[in-house]
Amino acid sequence: GDLAKLKVFIEFVVANPTVLNLPHLQFVKLFVEKFGGTVPPGEFNEDSAGGKCPFGGDAGAKAKVPASGAADSADANAPVDSEDEESLSDPESDVELDMEGVIEADHDPAQPMGDSNKEPTEEEVDQASDLRAQAASAYGQQKFDEAIAFYTKAIELNPGNALFHAKRGQAFLKLKKPNACIRDCDKALELNCDSAAAYKFRGRARRLLGDFELAAKDLRQACKLDFDEETDEWLKEVTPNAKKIEQHRVKQERRKAERKIKERQRAQRRARKEQEKQNASSGGSNGGFPGGSSGFPGGVPGGFPGGAPGGFPGGFPGGLPGNVDMTDLLGAMKDPEVAAAMQDILANPANITKYVSNPKIFNLIKKFVPGGDVGAAFGQAGEKAGESSEPKTKKDSAD
Numbered sequence: 001g002d003l004a005k006l007k008v009f010i011e012f013v014v015a016n017p018t019v020l021n022l023p024h025l026q027f028v029k030l031f032v033e034k035f036g037g038t039v040p041p042g043e044f045n046e047d048s049a050g051g052k053c054p055f056g057g058d059a060g061a062k063a064k065v066p067a068s069g070a071a072d073s074a075d076a077n078a079p080v081d082s083e084d085e086e087s088l089s090d091p092e093s094d095v096e097l098d099m100e101g102v103i104e105a106d107h108d109p110a111q112p113m114g115d116s117n118k119e120p121t122e123e124e125v126d127q128a129s130d131l132r133a134q135a136a137s138a139y140g141q142q143k144f145d146e147a148i149a150f151y152t153k154a155i156e157l158n159p160g161n162a163l164f165h166a167k168r169g170q171a172f173l174k175l176k177k178p179n180a181c182i183r184d185c186d187k188a189l190e191l192n193c194d195s196a197a198a199y200k201f202r203g204r205a206r207r208l209l210g211d212f213e214l215a216a217k218d219l220r221q222a223c224k225l226d227f228d229e230e231t232d233e234w235l236k237e238v239t240p241n242a243k244k245i246e247q248h249r250v251k252q253e254r255r256k257a258e259r260k261i262k263e264r265q266r267a268q269r270r271a272r273k274e275q276e277k278q279n280a281s282s283g284g285s286n287g288g289f290p291g292g293s294s295g296f297p298g299g300v301p302g303g304f305p306g307g308a309p310g311g312f313p314g315g316f317p318g319g320l321p322g323n324v325d326m327t328d329l330l331g332a333m334k335d336p337e338v339a340a341a342m343q344d345i346l347a348n349p350a351n352i353t354k355y356v357s358n359p360k361i362f363n364l365i366k367k368f369v370p371g372g373d374v375g376a377a378f379g380q381a382g383e384k385a386g387e388s389s390e391p392k393t394k395k396d397s398a399d
Helices: 002-015 017-021 023-034 085-089 122-140 144-157 162-174 178-191 196-208 212-225 229-282 326-333 336-347 349-355 359-368 374-378 380-398
Strands: none
Touching (some): 002 017, 017 023, 122 162, 162 178, 162 196, 178 196, 196 212, 196 229, 212 229, 326 336, 336 349, 336 359, 349 359
């Protein structure tokens, strides 16, 4: 069975300890070293060992270890921050894009945009329309610089016309000046947020600059506002690269989220280990009572209310009355009923009256209060408790 195989393997390792230096037996080597053993250095020689190691595989073969193996085998005492360090520091892989058709960006000075505060007269509006017609004619003859000049004059006369800016942007696009086109389209969309032409030409300009994701966004919006075949064709052209970028971004966001989760888990583990260390170091100290800083639960310095620091009331520095052994208190506090009662009384001294009829609790309190003066220790509540118990004793004696 498996135990028999394990026995054979261990016998082989005892005779040939250097076999544990093989990469895929590192987990066994770590196990040995963790418990104080040592593995001699050196390379395992299969021939000198008299055969293959009986672990069911080729000694020289490379192990296929899951990516999480290193983290799983990490010692609990190792710095937690080193966990998954490699995965957190890996550079992000680049996206392979089809960059055919991407051109160098233009850096010409910004073109005139006209006076935004200008209110054109009817005559200026008419003149601007005439200039637009001349610009369209020049564009049709592929005289793009001339068309831009006509559009610029039209814009100066009527700067609030979004179409003038979009059409001048189209002319800049023909001159391979995508940045100038984007500036005009931005202005056009500022004047008219539903300008399909502005979205169309800005999308094309962004495609020429290699900004595929934003290009696709603009072209989709242009098709939504006013579909045409050319815009749809441009959109199909940029979609493959845009999808790759989007998928890459989603992957990176997911990895960032996973890193945050792992960091949070590491922080929680650190906090838990620190808490366990504190609990271990504080166990049995300070009188051995949970949470207390001078004996009793709740951490009230001085124990019972009204007491002096270091112990019990009545001015006994260092704690208990002289006739009381600390082991008595320790033994009593092991009783859950007693411990709960002490916490209840410390939370509100008046609650001592609840335990007058409970001899176990009340007698314990009297035992640990100097002189048995419960009233002095707990104020009026204690006095009432004492009164409610003492007369009953006198009455019994009278009877």
